[in-house]
Amino acid sequence: MTVHNDGSGPEQPRDDRPLTLPGLKSAVARRVRYEKPRRFFAHGKERAESEAIEIDVETDAEFPVAGMGPALIVGNLPITDSTRVGERRYRFFAPSSAPIEKRAMVTLGRAGTGVPKPETRGTVRLEWSEE
Amino acid sequence: MSEVPTKRLNLEDTRYLSPPLVGEPLYQCAKAVVVTGFVVGATLDVQVNGATVLSGVPGGFPQPSGALLALPTPLIAGDVVRARQQANGVTSGWSPVVTVRDHTQDYPDGPPRPQIDPAPVYQCGSRTGVNNLLTGCDVWITADTVEVGKVKGAAPHQGVNVTPDYGLGQVVRAWAQLCRDRSPPSVAYTTVPPPTPLPAPSIDPAYEGTQQIRITQLVNGARFELSLNGVSLGIWRTWGVAHLVGLPAPLLAGDMLSVVQRMCPRDPPSPPGDGTVLPCSALPAPQVAPIQCGDTSVRVTWVASGATVKVYRNHVKAGEGGGPVVLLNHAVEHDDVIHVVQTLGTCVSAFAQELTCLCVSPHVTYDPSGLDLFPVGFADYDGGTTSIGGQTLHIRGNVYYPAEDDGANTPFNKRRRKGGPVPIIFMAHGNHSPADPSYLGYDYFQHALAKMGFVAVSVDCNELNGWTSGPGNITDRADIINATIAHFQTLNSGGPIFKGALDFSHVGLMGHSRGGEAVVIVPIRASLPAGVTVLAVLSLAPTDWGATSGPPRDYEFLTLLPAADGDVWSNDGAKYYDRCVPPSFKSQLYVHNACHNFFNRQWLSNDNGGFLPTMARHDHERVLVTYGCAFFRRVLAGHGTVGFLVGTELPPATPTSLVHLAFKWTKAKTVDDHEQANTIAKNSLNEPTSQTGLTADEYGMSQTAPNPYNGSFYGDSVGMVAVPGRRAGTFRSQLKPKTKVAGREVWVRVADVFDGSFPTVPTGFQLGLELLDGSVRWVDSDEVGGVSLPFDYGSQTKSMLSTLRFPVRCFGLSRRESAVRAIRLRLNRKEARALAFDDLQIV
Numbered sequence: 001m002t003v004h005n006d007g008s009g010p011e012q013p014r015d016d017r018p019l020t021l022p023g024l025k026s027a028v029a030r031r032v033r034y035e036k037p038r039r040f041f042a043h044g045k046e047r048a049e050s051e052a053i054e055i056d057v058e059t060d061a062e063f064p065v066a067g068m069g070p071a072l073i074v075g076n077l078p079i080t081d082s083t084r085v086g087e088r089r090y091r092f093f094a095p096s097s098a099p100i101e102k103r104a105m106v107t108l109g110r111a112g113t114g115v116p117k118p119e120t121r122g123t124v125r126l127e128w129s130e131e
Numbered sequence: 132m133s134e135v136p137t138k139r140l141n142l143e144d145t146r147y148l149s150p151p152l153v154g155e156p157l158y159q160c161a162k163a164v165v166v167t168g169f170v171v172g173a174t175l176d177v178q179v180n181g182a183t184v185l186s187g188v189p190g191g192f193p194q195p196s197g198a199l200l201a202l203p204t205p206l207i208a209g210d211v212v213r214a215r216q217q218a219n220g221v222t223s224g225w226s227p228v229v230t231v232r233d234h235t236q237d238y239p240d241g242p243p244r245p246q247i248d249p250a251p252v253y254q255c256g257s258r259t260g261v262n263n264l265l266t267g268c269d270v271w272i273t274a275d276t277v278e279v280g281k282v283k284g285a286a287p288h289q290g291v292n293v294t295p296d297y298g299l300g301q302v303v304r305a306w307a308q309l310c311r312d313r314s315p316p317s318v319a320y321t322t323v324p325p326p327t328p329l330p331a332p333s334i335d336p337a338y339e340g341t342q343q344i345r346i347t348q349l350v351n352g353a354r355f356e357l358s359l360n361g362v363s364l365g366i367w368r369t370w371g372v373a374h375l376v377g378l379p380a381p382l383l384a385g386d387m388l389s390v391v392q393r394m395c396p397r398d399p400p401s402p403p404g405d406g407t408v409l410p411c412s413a414l415p416a417p418q419v420a421p422i423q424c425g426d427t428s429v430r431v432t433w434v435a436s437g438a439t440v441k442v443y444r445n446h447v448k449a450g451e452g453g454g455p456v457v458l459l460n461h462a463v464e465h466d467d468v469i470h471v472v473q474t475l476g477t478c479v480s481a482f483a484q485e486l487t488c489l490c491v492s493p494h495v496t497y498d499p500s501g502l503d504l505f506p507v508g509f510a511d512y513d514g515g516t517t518s519i520g521g522q523t524l525h526i527r528g529n530v531y532y533p534a535e536d537d538g539a540n541t542p543f544n545k546r547r548r549k550g551g552p553v554p555i556i557f558m559a560h561g562n563h564s565p566a567d568p569s570y571l572g573y574d575y576f577q578h579a580l581a582k583m584g585f586v587a588v589s590v591d592c593n594e595l596n597g598w599t600s601g602p603g604n605i606t607d608r609a610d611i612i613n614a615t616i617a618h619f620q621t622l623n624s625g626g627p628i629f630k631g632a633l634d635f636s637h638v639g640l641m642g643h644s645r646g647g648e649a650v651v652i653v654p655i656r657a658s659l660p661a662g663v664t665v666l667a668v669l670s671l672a673p674t675d676w677g678a679t680s681g682p683p684r685d686y687e688f689l690t691l692l693p694a695a696d697g698d699v700w701s702n703d704g705a706k707y708y709d710r711c712v713p714p715s716f717k718s719q720l721y722v723h724n725a726c727h728n729f730f731n732r733q734w735l736s737n738d739n740g741g742f743l744p745t746m747a748r749h750d751h752e753r754v755l756v757t758y759g760c761a762f763f764r765r766v767l768a769g770h771g772t773v774g775f776l777v778g779t780e781l782p783p784a785t786p787t788s789l790v791h792l793a794f795k796w797t798k799a800k801t802v803d804d805h806e807q808a809n810t811i812a813k814n815s816l817n818e819p820t821s822q823t824g825l826t827a828d829e830y831g832m833s834q835t836a837p838n839p840y841n842g843s844f845y846g847d848s849v850g851m852v853a854v855p856g857r858r859a860g861t862f863r864s865q866l867k868p869k870t871k872v873a874g875r876e877v878w879v880r881v882a883d884v885f886d887g888s889f890p891t892v893p894t895g896f897q898l899g900l901e902l903l904d905g906s907v908r909w910v911d912s913d914e915v916g917g918v919s920l921p922f923d924y925g926s927q928t929k930s931m932l933s934t935l936r937f938p939v940r941c942f943g944l945s946r947r948e949s950a951v952r953a954i955r956l957r958l959n960r961k962e963a964r965a966l967a968f969d970d971l972q973i974v
Contacts, residue, residue: 019697019738039520041602044652044680062598065559066698066726066738067644067674069600080676084598095600111600112645112674114701114845115834 005131019068019110022061022088024120027072027106029055030129031096040081040095051096054125055079059088059108071116074126075104080111132486134416137472139477142443147225147460149452151175151190151216154197154266154287158234160310162284166190166214166226168452170439171342173218175200177226179210187282190216192343192574193435193453195375199286202421206267209232212237227843234265234309239547239811240584242268242314243504249351250318250373253325254299255395257476258353260370261317262304265501268309274301288659290370297322297352300368308637310651315506315544318537322718325394326692329334332366332390334406335436338414338674340442340476343437347373348404355392375436381476392784411478414438417454420495422463424488424941429457429471435526437472446470450767463488465943473964490941495779495787499761499772500843502583508534508541509577510590514618520607528591531581532628543632547584552634554767555586555619556667559612561644561674562604565596572731576641579756580763590615591644605678606656608649612640613658620660635660637767639667641759643730647673647690651683651707651959667766667814669759672696672727675703675952682710688717689762691755693725694922702929705846708793718762718776719793721931722754723922724786730755743924748785755871757782758790778916778936791919791933793880794972802954802971803864805829805849814971818865825860825958827853827881832932833969840967843885843930844922850932851970852884857961863901864971866953872900872939873949879956880932881912883919884965889928893920894964898937899955900944907955908942915941918966930967936974 016124034081037048055072062086063070072079074094077100094100104126107118151173154165171176171188177185177200190198206212210231216223232243248262261270264285265687271281272291273935275344280293286613297303305317329631332355335345349355351568357364359378366434367376369392382388386408391400417440418433429442431454438455442450444467450459479581485790490612514526533544534551547553557576560569577587618636642650647670654665670690690704708719724744724970726735729751736747736882757775760899761782764770774780777794803814811828814820826875829850832844842853883894895912902908915935921928 019740036521037602039606041606041677044602044678046602046606065562065564065597066701067563067672068698069598069676080601081601081603090598112676112914114675114697 014126017101019064021070021108021110021119022063024060024106024124025058025060026127027055027057027079027124028127028129029053038093049095052092052099053094053096053100054094055094057090057092059090062088063090068110068112071109071111072106073076073109074120076099078109078111080116087121088092104124132421132484134482134509134700135485137481138481138623140446140473140483141472142470142472143447145448145955146221147451148218148221148225148446149215149450149458151214151408151452151861152456152458153212153214153226155229155231156237157206157212157229157231157267159231159395160208161202161206161231161265163199163201163267164212164740165197165199165266165286167193168454168458169198169530169624170192170218170451170453170454171437173216175214175216175832177212177214179206179212187217188731192377194343194374194434194439196286198287199489201284201285201856207625213878225387229525233326234312237566238504238542239550240504241312242309243309243871244315244506244582244628245270245317246305246503247317249319249370250320251351252297252320252322253352253394254297254322256293256297256322257354258290258292258352258368258370259303259305260290264307265309266305266699268800270305270307271305271893272305285575296538299324305501307858309375316536318559324390324399327398329353329392329401331402332392332404334388334390334404335404337388337408337433338475339408339411340381340478341374341437342378342381343376344378344388344406345373345411345436348396349374349392350747353392353394355390358389360387364816374743382408384408397602398720400636411475411483413478414473414475414478415433416480416482416484417471417473419484420439421492421873422469422486423492424487424490425462427459427834428464429469430460430494431455431457434473436473441472441474443470465490465941473649474609489914489938490910490938493781495565498757498782498784499764499775500579500756502586502672502870505533505544505547505582506535506541507578508532508538508542508543508628509579512622512826519614520603522607523592524611525591526611526618528589528615529585530588531577531938532585532586538757542627542787549630551683552586552632553586553741554637554639555588555633555635556639556763557612558587558589558613559592559608559642559646559649559762560731561646562596567733569593569596569731569733570896572733575752576756576759579760579781581704583760583764585763588615588619589677602676602678603870605645605648605676608646609653609656610658611658612649612653613660616658620697635662636664638663638665639669639763639767640665641669641671642673645674646725647671647704647852648676651679654686654853665862667763669762670704670707671730671755672754673704673707674699675706679707680681682712684712687713687766689720689758691720691722691758693727694721694924695725695739695743695745696727697737697743698727700832700847700927702931705931709846709848713797716773716794720754721793721933722790723789723791725754725789726749728910738831746786753785754790757785775844785878791931792931793934799878800973802866802973805851810853814864816867819863821863824856824858825853825862826856827862840884843928844967845929845931848969850967852967853956853958854965855958859957862956864954866951868901868952869950870952870973872951872973875939876974877937877954878934878974880934880969881918882930882932883918883921883968884967885928885932888963889923893918894962895962896966897957897959899957900939900942900951901953901955902948902950903950908944909957910937910941932967934970
C-alpha cells in the first residue's frame with residue numbers, strides 16, 4: 001500500500017564547518033626572552049624578535065590536523081602562531097609588542113582560512129604567570 | 132533540447148548527402164586512412180593530391196570507428212587527402228582535406244606509446260585491442276617477447292588477432308612503428324585466468340531494419356557465437372567489452388538473437404545472452420551534443436546500431452551521415468531550428484531531437500591529460516638534510532619521469548633526453564597527519580605528467596606536518612621545496628638517472644592546501660636556487676596563513692577552489708587569483724561538489740563530513756589531472772591546451788558542469804575592473820558610465836574590505852554590484868570612440884550575489900553592444916553558459932565570480948557595424964537579484 005505521509009521530520013540544519021574546534025578551558029600568558037630570536041610575520045613580512053609573549057592554552061579536545069589550524073583570539077587580536085606542547089595543550093606565540101590586555105576575553109577560532117573569528121564561547125579570561 | 136514527435140514536423144527530405152570525414156592527423160608512411168561519417172552501405176572514394184586512389188570501396192558500417200581503407204602506396208608528407216561517399220544514387224561532396232605531416236613534427240621522440248585497451252589480458256585470449264596508434268602505422272603484439280599477431284596499416288584503435296591464444300602468465304606487450312620509427316612498448320600485462328564463470332553477453336536493443344547489432348558484456352579476447360532465430364551466423368573474436376556485428380540482411384521485428392562466448396576450450400561457454408528485435412515504432416530519437424552557433428556539423432552522442440542520422444535545418448534536410456559527426460550544408464545560425472532523427476532502412480525514429488544553437492556551447496574535444504608518449508619510471512630520492520627555520524629537515528620524496536621502460540629506477544628515456552632537457556614540476560602536499568605519507572597522494576598526476584614527457588617530483592613535507600601552525604610553517608614548506616629544487620640541480624649535474632635531463636628554466640609548481648600557499652611564495656624566497664625560473668604555479672585549495680606579501684607575479688597562475696571544502700572553507704585561492712599579476716594569463720576553477728581532501732589519495736576522509744554534496748574521489752582527480760595537465764602543457768611545453776582553461780573546449784569524462792571558470796589575459800583591453808579610484812561614474816578607460824533602473828556601485832569584494840556589499844565575497848578585488856529595480860535596469864559603460872570589436876569577444880566576470888537566502892532558479896542578465904547610431908544589440912547570459920547558482924554552503928555560501936564570454940559574432944553585427952561606442956548590462960529577469968560584475972574586457 002502506498003504511504004502518503006511518511007512523517008519525516010525536518011532535515012537537520014547544515015553543519016557549516018564540519019572540522020569542529022575544541023572548547024577552551026584555560027589560557028595562561030607569560031613574557032619570555034629567547035636566546036635565539038623567533039620569527040614573526042606581519043603582512044607576509046618576516047622579522048625576528050628575542051622577546052615574545054607565549055600563551056599556553058588547555059582545550060577539551062585536540063584540534064584537527066588540517067590545512068587550517070587554531071587561532072587564539074585575545075580580545076580582538078587573533079594569534080595564529082602555535083604548536084602543540086602536550087595532550088590538549090597548545091602554545092601560542094605573539095610578539096612582545098602585541099596589544100594584549102591583562103584580563104582579556106579569550107576564544108578560539110580557525111586560522112589559515114578566512115579571517116579568524118571567535119567560534120567558542122567567551123567565558124575564559126587570560127591569566128598571566130610570572131615565569 | 133527536447134524530443135518532439137517526428138510526424139508532426141513535416142520534415143522535407145532532399146537528396147543531400149553529407150561528405151564523410153577523413154580521420155586526422157595523417158602522417159607520412161601511413162598505409163591506410165580512416166573514413167568516418169558515411170551512411171551504412173555507402174561506397175567510398177579517396178583522393179590523394181587530386182588523384183583517385185580508391186574508388187567505390189564498400190565502407191561497411193560507420194560505427195564504431197569508421198572504415199579503415201588500405202592505400203595502394205604509403206602517404207608522403209604534404210599529400211592532401213579527401214574522401215566522399217555514394218549511397219542511394221547520391222554522391223556527397225568531398226570531405227575537408229587532410230594534409231599529411233611528418234610524424235616527427237608532432238612526435239619528435241617517436242610515435243606515441245601503444246596502449247593495450249582494454250586490459251587486463253586473459254589466458255586463452257584470441258584478440259587484443261591496441262589504442263593510441265597513429266593511423267596507418269604497423270602494430271604488433273608479443274607474448275613473452277614472441278610476436279603473436281600483427282596488423283599493417285592500423286586504425287587508431289586497432290584489434291589484433293593473436294595466434295596461438297595466450298597462455299597463462301605470459302607477458303603481453305604491444306608495439307608500433309611508422310616510417311621505421313619504433314614507438315616505446317606498451318605497458319606489459321601478464322595474462323591472468325579469465326573470469327569464471329563467463330558472464331552472459333548482452334545485446335543492446337536492436338530495431339527492425341538494422342543490419343548491425345551491438346553486443347556487450349564480452350570478455351577481453353573471447354570468441355563469441357551469434358545466432359539468429361536459432362541458426363548460427365558465425366564465430367567472432369573480440370577484444371571484449373562491446374562488439375558491433377554486421378549482419379548479411381536487415382533484421383525483422385521479432386527476430387530472436389542469441390550470443391554465447393567462450394575462452395579456454397576446456398571451460399564451459401557462457402550462458403546465452405538473448406534479444407528480440409524491436410519494431411520500428413520503438414526506435415528512439417538519437418542523442419546529440421548541444422550546438423554552438425556557427426557550427427557546421429552536428430555531433431551525435433548516441434545512435435542505434437546500424438542507423439543513419441538525418442539533420443534538418445528549419446525543417447529542410449541539411450545533413451545525412453553515419454555519425455558521430457554529421458557535416459551540414461550550412462553553418463547553424465541563431466534562431467535556426469535543428470531536428471535530428473535516425474533511420475534504419477525505411478524506419479524513421481518516432482521522435483526527433485529539437486534544438487537551437489547557443490552562442491557559446493563549447494565542445495568536448497580531447498583529454499589534455501591523455502597524451503601518452505613514454506613509459507614511466509619512478510624513484511625515491513634522498514638529498515640528506517638541511518636546516519630550515521631552525522629545524523633539521525630531510526630532503527626526500529619521489530619522482531616520476533619519462534623512462535626507457537616502466538618501473539622503479541629505470542633509465543631516463545634516451546630519445547627524450549636527446550631532444551633536450553625537459554621541464555620539471557615540483558608538488559607539495561599540505562598539512563595532514565604525519566603518520567600518513569601525504570607526498571604519495573598525487574601519484575596519478577605525476578604519472579600523467581611523466582608519460583607526456585615532464586618530470587614530476589612530489590616533496591615529502593611530513594616533518595612540517597602536525598600541530599605546528601603559522602606563517603612560518605608555510606615559509607618552511609616553501610624553503611623545503613626550494614631545497615628540493617637545489618637537490619635536483621645536483622642530480623642534473625651528475626645523478627645516475629637525471630644527468631643533463633632537467634630544464635630549470637621551465638619549472639612548474641603544484642601545491643595543495645598549505646602547500647598551495649607555499650608554492651605562491653616559492654619564487655620570491657631567498658632560498659630559490661640560482662638558475663631556476665618558475666613559469667607556472669598551480670595552487671590547489673590553498674590556505675592563507677599570511678605568508679604571502681604583495682601580488683603573485685612573474686608566473687602564470689592557476690588556482691583550483693573546491694566549493695565544498697570543509698577545511699579551507701573560505702576558498703582563499705580566490706584572493707591569490709584576484710591579486711595575481713601574471714605575464715600572460717591567470718585562471719581559476721571554482722569546482723562545485725569538490726571537497727578539500729579527495730585530490731590526495733592518502734587523505735581518505737571527506738573533510739566536509741558529508742554535509743555538503745561531494746562528487747566521487749575519481750571526479751576530483753579527473754578535474755585536477757585534466758585542467759592541471761592543460762595548464763602545465765600550455766605554459767611549460769607550449770601546447771595548444773589553454774582552451775580548456777578559457778572554456779572554449781571541454782575535456783571528456785570530467786564533471787565539467789561543476790567547474791566554473793574565471794580567466795584573464797593580461798594584455799586584453801580592460802573596459803572596467805573597478806580598481807581605479809574614479810568612482811562608479813567612470814570606467815577603467817576613464818570614460819563615463821551611467822545607470823538607469825538599477826542601483827550599481829563599486830564594492831570591495833573581500834572579507835576585509837572597508838566597503839563590502841555584504842559578507843559573501845571571498846576574493847580580493849574591487850567590483851561592481853548592480854541591484855535591480857522593479858523593471859529592467861541598465862548599466863552603460865562608454866568606450867573610446869569607434870572601438871572596433873569585429874572578431875572579438877566581450878568578457879565579464881559575474882556572480883549571483885548571495886544575500887542569505889538560497890535562490891531556487893538561476894538568474895541572468897543581458898549584455899548589449901551599443902552601435903554608433905545608438906541602437907543596441909543584446910545577447911542573453913543564458914546564451915553563453917549562464918550565471919551559475921551559488922554553491923549552497925549554508926551561511927558561508929559565497930558569491931564567486933566566473934567569466935562569461937560573449938563572442939561578438941553572436942550580436943549579429945554587419946560589417947558596417949564593426950565599431951561600437953558602449954557596452955551595456957541589462958538586468959531583465961522577472962525575479963532579478965543583485966549581480967556582481969568585474970573585469971569587463973574586450974578580448
